Amino acid sequence: MSPVETPAPPAVAVLRAEHVTKKFGGLVAVNDVSVDVRQYSIVSLIGPNGAGKTTLFNMLTGLYRPTQGRILLGERDITRARPDVITRYGVARTFQNIRLFGAMTAVENVMIGHHTRMRAGLFGSILRPPWVRREERQTRARARELLAYVGLRKIAFDQLASQLPYGDQRRVEIARALAAGPRLLLLDEPTAGMNPRESEALTEFMRKMRDELQLTILLIEHDMKVVMGVSERVTVLDYGKKIAEGAPAEVRTDPLVIEAYLGRQE
Amino acid sequence: MNELRAQLREWRAAVQKRLPPWWSRALAGSLIALGIVLPFLFPSSSGFMNATIIAVTYAVMSLGLNVVVGFAGLLDLGYVAFYALGAYSLGWFGSGFFFKARVHVLVSPVASTLPGVHLNFILVLIGAAAICAAAGALIGLPTLRLRGDYIAIVTLAFGEIIGVVAVNGQSVHVGGGMTLTAGNLGISAVDAPYFPGIGSFNLLNLRPWYWLIFGILLVVLFVNLRLRDSRLGRAWVALREDEVAAVSMGIPIVRTKLLAYSIGAAFGGVSGAFFGSYYTEVNAGQFQFGFSIFILAMVIIGGLGSIWGAVVGGLALGYINNYLIPDVLNGLPGKFGLNFQLTQVEFGIFGFLLVIMMVLRPQGLIPERRRRLELTAEIVAEDAQLAEVPGTGGDAT
Numbered sequence: 023m024s025p026v027e028t029p030a031p032p033a034v035a036v037l038r039a040e041h042v043t044k045k046f047g048g049l050v051a052v053n054d055v056s057v058d059v060r061q062y063s064i065v066s067l068i069g070p071n072g073a074g075k076t077t078l079f080n081m082l083t084g085l086y087r088p089t090q091g092r093i094l095l096g097e098r099d100i101t102r103a104r105p106d107v108i109t110r111y112g113v114a115r116t117f118q119n120i121r122l123f124g125a126m127t128a129v130e131n132v133m134i135g136h137h138t139r140m141r142a143g144l145f146g147s148i149l150r151p152p153w154v155r156r157e158e159r160q161t162r163a164r165a166r167e168l169l170a171y172v173g174l175r176k177i178a179f180d181q182l183a184s185q186l187p188y189g190d191q192r193r194v195e196i197a198r199a200l201a202a203g204p205r206l207l208l209l210d211e212p213t214a215g216m217n218p219r220e221s222e223a224l225t226e227f228m229r230k231m232r233d234e235l236q237l238t239i240l241l242i243e244h245d246m247k248v249v250m251g252v253s254e255r256v257t258v259l260d261y262g263k264k265i266a267e268g269a270p271a272e273v274r275t276d277p278l279v280i281e282a283y284l285g286r287q288e
Numbered sequence: 289m290n291e292l293r294a295q296l297r298e299w300r301a302a303v304q305k306r307l308p309p310w311w312s313r314a315l316a317g318s319l320i321a322l323g324i325v326l327p328f329l330f331p332s333s334s335g336f337m338n339a340t341i342i343a344v345t346y347a348v349m350s351l352g353l354n355v356v357v358g359f360a361g362l363l364d365l366g367y368v369a370f371y372a373l374g375a376y377s378l379g380w381f382g383s384g385f386f387f388k389a390r391v392h393v394l395v396s397p398v399a400s401t402l403p404g405v406h407l408n409f410i411l412v413l414i415g416a417a418a419i420c421a422a423a424g425a426l427i428g429l430p431t432l433r434l435r436g437d438y439i440a441i442v443t444l445a446f447g448e449i450i451g452v453v454a455v456n457g458q459s460v461h462v463g464g465g466m467t468l469t470a471g472n473l474g475i476s477a478v479d480a481p482y483f484p485g486i487g488s489f490n491l492l493n494l495r496p497w498y499w500l501i502f503g504i505l506l507v508v509l510f511v512n513l514r515l516r517d518s519r520l521g522r523a524w525v526a527l528r529e530d531e532v533a534a535v536s537m538g539i540p541i542v543r544t545k546l547l548a549y550s551i552g553a554a555f556g557g558v559s560g561a562f563f564g565s566y567y568t569e570v571n572a573g574q575f576q577f578g579f580s581i582f583i584l585a586m587v588i589i590g591g592l593g594s595i596w597g598a599v600v601g602g603l604a605l606g607y608i609n610n611y612l613i614p615d616v617l618n619g620l621p622g623k624f625g626l627n628f629q630l631t632q633v634e635f636g637i638f639g640f641l642l643v644i645m646m647v648l649r650p651q652g653l654i655p656e657r658r659r660r661l662e663l664t665a666e667i668v669a670e671d672a673q674l675a676e677v678p679g680t681g682g683d684a685t
Contacts, residue, residue: 083536109538121533123526125658134526138538140519144547147518148511158519182658202538 034061035094036206036238037082037113042091044077044262051077053262054091059206064232064239066249066270069259070282075242076118078259079208082240083115084108095206110138114204116195118211118242124184128174128194131183132165135201168197172227188215200235207231209241213248221245225252250274258282323502327495335615337494341566343606344501345559350586350602351508351595352555357584358593358656359521360548361528362431363440366447367583369427370420370553372454372575374560377416379475379570381407382561388464396482409481409565413504416557424553428546435531447580454572474571478564491568501562505599508555512595515551524548525658578635582609585638589645591652600653605638613637 037059044052052074059065067075080086082093084105092101100108114135122131140161142154169179172193178186183194192212199207209228213221225248231237243249249256249270256273258266260282266273273279330336349371356364379385384404392400394408407415427446431439457469469475480489481500489496515521523544526534535541564570582605590601618630630637645652 085532085536104540105535106538106540109536115536117533117536121530123529123533125529126522126525130522130525134522134534134537134539137519137523142519144520144551147520148514150514150518154518198537 034096035059036061036096037240038094039078039082040092040094042078042081042088042093044074044081044086045089050262052081052088052259055259055262055264056091057257057264057267059238059240060255061238062232062236063254064228064241064252066253066256067240067242067259068244068246068249068256068273069265072261073259073282074262075259076210077262079115079210079242082108082208083113106138109202109204112203112205113208114199114202114206115208116192116199116210116212118214120188120191120195122183122191122194122198124182126183127180128169128183128186128190128197129162129165129179131194132168132197132201133161135198136161136164137202139201139203165197165201168200169194171200172197189220192216200231204237206238206240209239209243211242211244213243213245218247221248222251224248228252246274320506324499327498332493332495333491334494336611337498339607339611339615341494341498341501342610343603344498344505345562345566346583346586346606347599347602348501348505348508348559348562349556349583350590350598351505351512352552352559353583354552354587354590354593354595354598355512355515355524355555356548356552357587358598359516359528360524360545362428362545362548363436364443364549364552365440365580365584366427366443366445366450367552367556368575368577368580369447369450370424370556371560371563371579372450373420373423373553374416374557374562375564375570375574376454376469376475377419377557378412378478378561378564379469381405381415382409382412382479382565383475383477383570385470385475386462386466388466394484395479396488398488399479399482406479409479409483412479412561413558416561417554420553420557420560421550424549424551425546427553428549432542432545444577444580447577451572451575451577454575457572469572470570471572474569474573476569478568478570480565480568489565497566501559504558504562508558509595509599511551512598516595520544520547582638585642589642589652591655593656593658594652594654597652597654597656604653608637608641609634 035058037057039055039057041054041056042052043050043054055074055078057065057067057078067078069075077086081088084100084103084107088101092099094100095108095111095113098111100111100113103111123134126134140157142157146154166179170176174190174193174197178190183191186194196209196212212228213224216224228239228241229252232239241253253270255268256266256270257264258273258276258279260278265278265282266276268276326340327337330340349367352370353364353367356362356367382405384402384406386405387403389405390403391405391407393406393411395406399406427443431442434442454469455471458467458471458473460468462468481496482488486496489500523534523539526537526539527541527544531541563574567574583602586601586605587598588601589597589604590599591597613630613634620630621628
């Protein structure tokens with residue numbers, strides 16, 4: 023895997039978490055973590071199981087409120103914003119254990135992703151004036167486009183999400199997130215359950231998305247090959263604390279990181 | 289059994305392939321036409337007409353509850369509350385109950401001489417819908433943080449509260465010697481629907497009543513169909529399927545859920561106001577907990593989440609409850625020398641029907657497309673599994 027070229031990043035932080043802490047009762051799941059994600063970069067969040075990675079994701083997307091600290095999206099403080107509002111501001115995510123709407127087709131799932139970009143309300147939906155029809159038509163067309171973009175086969179478009187094979191479900195989930203029109207895409211273990219070839223394809227695809235859709239990507243990942251191959255920066259969490267941060271090569275040789283993953287050598 | 293099912297599926301697919309693409313529209317059109325001419329086929333004040341009017345009203349209620357339970361997946365066990373509020377809307381704004389007031393808007397010449405608040409029936413319907421929509425949002429609020437069974441408990445309590453308020457409202461004074469409700473005495477002499485140019489409805493001729501409620505059914509049906517295939521309808525299904533994923537995709541939980549409650553409640557209110565007028569009385573005794581379950585049974589028997597299922601479920605239970613059991617089969621036990629009437633055991637019959645239904649056709653009479661797809665897929669998967677395991681596939685069936 024060749025080292026990643028950094029595409030001249032404008033020094034703008036899309037996302038900035040400042041001293042974020044999350045406590046569940048006595049348990050400190052995330053402890054005083056600060057993360058900066060620059061525009062158009064791909065940043066990985068790694069760490070052993072239970073390190074607080076997903077908890078941090080849940081705070082970034084508004085599912086959890088941080089106990090302390092604040093989160094900025096661009097200039098905007100989203101620390102206390104509702105998840106659906108954060109989505110509207112341009113953050114979309116996927117889940118570690120795929121959470122598609124099983125009783126809806128692949129296309130419908132992606133149309134849900136477009137929800138925040140649509141305007142039809144109660145009366146618009148009932149009366150269905152021309153602009154609502156147009157909006158529906160465009161949303162459907164856009165959903166099909168996105169499904170094609172993530173590489174779903176045409177015959178799977180109108181199948182129920184729950185009946186798609188695992189790899190396709192992952193694809194639909196990414197398409198659904200893209201439909202929200204995000205600036206920042208959060209991927210929670212996108213390669214979980216994939217074989218090396220699929221992982222490599224996804225690594226390529228992440229770069230492609232970043233370049234073509236002008237995205238910033240923050241991902242949680244366990245597969246070190248993917249992490250080293252795709253990320254420009256890596257943040258390492260262990261027991262809720264940030265123990266290292268930097269370019270992949272630096273992080274890989276950091277004694278603290280090695281200790282966290284392999285244990286202390288006596 | 290599995291082979292039989294597979295054969296039936298094949299036949300259905302074959303039939304559907306041969307039908308022209310407009311057949312569903314043609315079917316809907318002819319059903320509507322049949323619905324319009326139906327009253328001419330029966331005497332204008334027959335027991336069957338009476339049962340039909342009640343059954344169609346049930347179908348409207350069933351459609352309303354289906355929005356809440358079927359679309360949005362919020363189990364509501366207190367739907368009778370909206371029936372009550374709708375009926376009281378009529379009692380308050382379409383009778384002489386508030387006898388100190390004198391408000392008359394577009395009502396029949398007779399009613400405009402009477403004391404009380406008398407609004408035109410259409411205005412009462414709109415008012416009932418608005419009051420119930422607000423009440424629906426109100427009951428929705430405390431359930432927002434709850435899931436599943438806990439929602440059911442809160443709605444159940446709400447239904448009971450409204451029932452108790454209805455009974456005891458006769459002790460709640462609203463000034464001038466007037467009370468909130470008339471409790472078990474009932475508000476009687478409520479206004480019959482009146483339309484300028486057509487006149488007042490009366491119970492000697494049931495046809496206008498039927499056309500009115502049939503028209504309401506068509507409107508409610510239209511709204512349901514439009515909502516199902518809309519941004520809002522998709523959002524409901526998404527919330528039902530996975531709330532966390534839905535909210536992460538930008539669906540506002542509070543607004544979306546409250547809209548489901550409100551719309552469902554509004555339909556309940558409209559049918560409640562109609563019932564109030566049709567029964568010529570608004571009595572606290574009408575609003576029992578059992579009625580909530582009765583409406584829920586219609587939705588489930590029809591097929592949870594299915595619009596046509598809700599209509600069929602409402603009509604079916606309406607006819608069974610108000611025609612088949614009391615008018616047709618009531619004397620049946622007597623013919624076998626048994627000393628009881630069928631109306632005495634009607635809840636037993638409904639319970640039995642429900643059990644039979646759940647055993648033979650758990651997805652309902654007309655399952656929702658999504659659930660049908662899901663269930664079919666499950667059966668296909670089961671069949672495949674059966675075929676793989678030696679000794680279970682071939683021999684057992």
